[in-house]
Each structure stands twice: as C-alpha cells, then as structure tokens.
Amino acid sequence: MANYHPTDNTLAEFSAGSLAWALSIPVSAHLELCPECKQKVAEYNTVGGSVLQQANPISVKENSFEQLMTRIKTNKQIPTNPNDDKKPDEQALDERTRHLPRVIQKLVPKNKPLKWSSLTPKLKSALLTSGQNKYEVRFLKIKSGGKVAEHDHTGLEVTLVLEGSFSDANGIYAPGDYIEQKPGEIHKPIAAQNQDCLCLLISEGPVKLTGLIGKIVNPFLSITPQ
Amino acid sequence: MANSVAHDEYQTPKLVPNHVRDDNWSVLLKRVSQQDEQAFAEVFAHFAPLLKGFCQSSKTFLAEEAAEELVQEVMIKVWQKAPYFDPTRASASTWIFTIARNARIDYLRKYAKHNINSSPVETEDIWDESTDNQPFVFMKQNREEKEVAALLSSLPSEQSRCIKKVYMEGKSHTEIANELQLPLGTVKSRVRLGLLKLQTHSIFSAR
Numbered sequence: 001m002a003n004y005h006p007t008d009n010t011l012a013e014f015s016a017g018s019l020a021w022a023l024s025i026p027v028s029a030h031l032e033l034c035p036e037c038k039q040k041v042a043e044y045n046t047v048g049g050s051v052l053q054q055a056n057p058i059s060v061k062e063n064s065f066e067q068l069m070t071r072i073k074t075n076k077q078i079p080t081n082p083n084d085d086k087k088p089d090e091q092a093l094d095e096r097t098r099h100l101p102r103v104i105q106k107l108v109p110k111n112k113p114l115k116w117s118s119l120t121p122k123l124k125s126a127l128l129t130s131g132q133n134k135y136e137v138r139f140l141k142i143k144s145g146g147k148v149a150e151h152d153h154t155g156l157e158v159t160l161v162l163e164g165s166f167s168d169a170n171g172i173y174a175p176g177d178y179i180e181q182k183p184g185e186i187h188k189p190i191a192a193q194n195q196d197c198l199c200l201l202i203s204e205g206p207v208k209l210t211g212l213i214g215k216i217v218n219p220f221l222s223i224t225p226q
Numbered sequence: 227m228a229n230s231v232a233h234d235e236y237q238t239p240k241l242v243p244n245h246v247r248d249d250n251w252s253v254l255l256k257r258v259s260q261q262d263e264q265a266f267a268e269v270f271a272h273f274a275p276l277l278k279g280f281c282q283s284s285k286t287f288l289a290e291e292a293a294e295e296l297v298q299e300v301m302i303k304v305w306q307k308a309p310y311f312d313p314t315r316a317s318a319s320t321w322i323f324t325i326a327r328n329a330r331i332d333y334l335r336k337y338a339k340h341n342i343n344s345s346p347v348e349t350e351d352i353w354d355e356s357t358d359n360q361p362f363v364f365m366k367q368n369r370e371e372k373e374v375a376a377l378l379s380s381l382p383s384e385q386s387r388c389i390k391k392v393y394m395e396g397k398s399h400t401e402i403a404n405e406l407q408l409p410l411g412t413v414k415s416r417v418r419l420g421l422l423k424l425q426t427h428s429i430f431s432a433r
Contacts (some may be wrong), residue, residue, distance in 0.1 A: 131345020
C-alpha cells in the first residue's frame, strides 16, 4: 500500500479536471494502487455532482433533443451492451508492462522498444509521449544500489514509483508512492540494493545538479515535453 | 434490488426542499440503459439546461454554439454509457458530472490545439470511472449528495466560492489565485478546509 500520496488539493483538482494533463497521469496511476485516495476522489466527485445540480440552468435550443436523437440513431457504432465495449487493444497489451497501472501501460508505445538513454552506468531514462507541451514525461530506471547525483529542481517534479524502491533523506519510496518536489528541494536518491527501481517522472523544468559537477553540466540540461 | 433499497432508506433532506430525488434519476437512467427514449427525454429536460449553465461558466467562456455542442456530446455519452451506471456507487448527477468533466477536458484540449491525435493516452484512460475500478464502499451516495449540496451552501462564502470555481469553472488553484488576487496558499487552504468540512459532517461516513 502506498505511503506517500497526492495532497487533498491535488486530488480535488484531479476530480474537477483542472489538474494539468501530464500531472494527472501519475495521480491516475496512484489511484489504481491506492484505494484510500480513490475513495477520496469519489467523494470529491460528489461535490462536483452537487455543484452541477446547483448550476444556473440555461435553456437549450428548442430542437436540441430531436437533434440529439437523430445523431444517436444515425450513429451505428453506439454500443448498447457493456460487453460490446471491451477495448480492442486489451489483449495486445505488452507483456513488459502488464503488471503496471493501466494508464502507464497506455504510455508505452505498442510493439516498439522504449528508447532508453543512459545518463550514468546506473541510471537510464526513456522519454515518453503524452500529448501535451508543458511537462516532460519519462521513465527513469535506477539500477539496484544506484545513486543519483544530488540535485535541486527548477520546476515542479512528480515521481511515481512503479517497481522496486528508492530512498532519500526524507524516506523510503515503494510502488504506488507519489512524491512531489518543488524548486529548492534538494535530494540524493538511492535505489534499494535488491532490485532495480522504475519510476515515472514528470518534470516542469530540468534538474539542477548541486556542487562542482553542476557548474559544468547544468548549462546543458533541458527538458523535452511531448 | 439496489434501487428499491436506496428508495426505502431515503429520507427527505431538511435543507434542500423542492429537489427531485436522485433515486428517481437512477430509475430513469436504468430505463435509459434499456433504450427508453421517454426516460431519456426526462433526463435531458432536467440535465441539459444544467449542463449548459455548467459549460458556460467554464474558464474558457464557451459561446452558445459550443456550449450546445458540448451538451450534446455529454448527453450522447449518457445514452451510450447508461448501462454502466450503478446507483449504488454514485448518484445520477455525480455520474453525469464526471461525464461532463471528461467532455470538457476533451474540448479544452482540442481547443488548445494540443496534438491530441498523437497522444497514446485518452481522457478516459486518466479519468477512468468504469465501475470495475471503483471501491465497494459507496452505498449511501444517493442520500449523501443532498447533504453535500446543503452543506456546500452553508460553508463560509470564501470557501464555497473557491470550491465552486474549482468544480464549476474547472479552474486550477493557481488560476483562482490569480483571478481573486490571493496568495496561492490562501486558495489552497480555503479549498482544503471547505472539502474537509464537507467530509467531517459525516456525509462521507460510508467508509
């Protein structure tokens, strides 16, 4: 069970649909792994339902319903039975990702290897396309026992642990854990010794390495939102 | 049968008079799932104007045409997805809210010209309300939502105002802070305190 959760504010923004697209992906994946937060979002949805009930009604056009029925009757693809609606790609899902939350499985290109690039011998990452242009979305894999250089963040960064675990000075993070980092929050993650650690990483800006190495490397760091 | 249980247990809420009971909507939606056009016409007559009002208070003000179109999109989904509606898990208006929220997200993404065709993830992958994914603890939803509505209007106005902006207008906390010229932290605590009050009034006691 996850120990680190999105804040109530983030869950409310998710429930209202105002949370940025890229940030909504790790929240959605967290909900698949965390019944408590799932429950909370269901409660917050109720607030949405009440607000809808209290909306100021505005009359729709006179023939609106007839128009709607015409559209429904001319559209033959409309399923009438829940069983007709089984997603066709359900079986084609990749063996590599079958154990991951469904929304994460969707992010992985079908029948195509991920393009991993090594940052250090113990650290590699693969850029993912998510259909937006503000945040970079990527998988990060830290080999067992691997250390990530101490770094600061230049924008919001959300990490969702998918496999294995890692730790920093603030705690130990296991699958389902959702960690939000803001600029000024410096950490030095280390993967557990027994297993590689796979995370989903959403970044608003590049990391900023601290110390001398940072002075050399930082000017070359950037993000690629896609 | 779940519907009749909800009906028997139902008590008229004191604070919200003149409200059509949600379980009536549940019964109507059940009929919609059997392709009952008369039932659908009733659901439409009640919810379409609410949805249009809901759409037109959106952060990107929608012109009348766009709001009409969005209402149609939402009502088509209501017709299509009625077989999935489970009144033991969510009330009709909460369920329709989630459909409207997803339609609004789709619309705004299209409007913002995000390259949505190249996105491997669709709105319903992220905001997945399919029933097999829901927890089994939401047995009292129908009654509770009335209380939520009543409590929402009893919150301090600055809290209910922020919560309504979040849900009705679909604004992020940052957008609300900019609009009201308040520090982000103030908006966050108003929303959080408001939601907390809604929770501690035992309305969400189905845990």
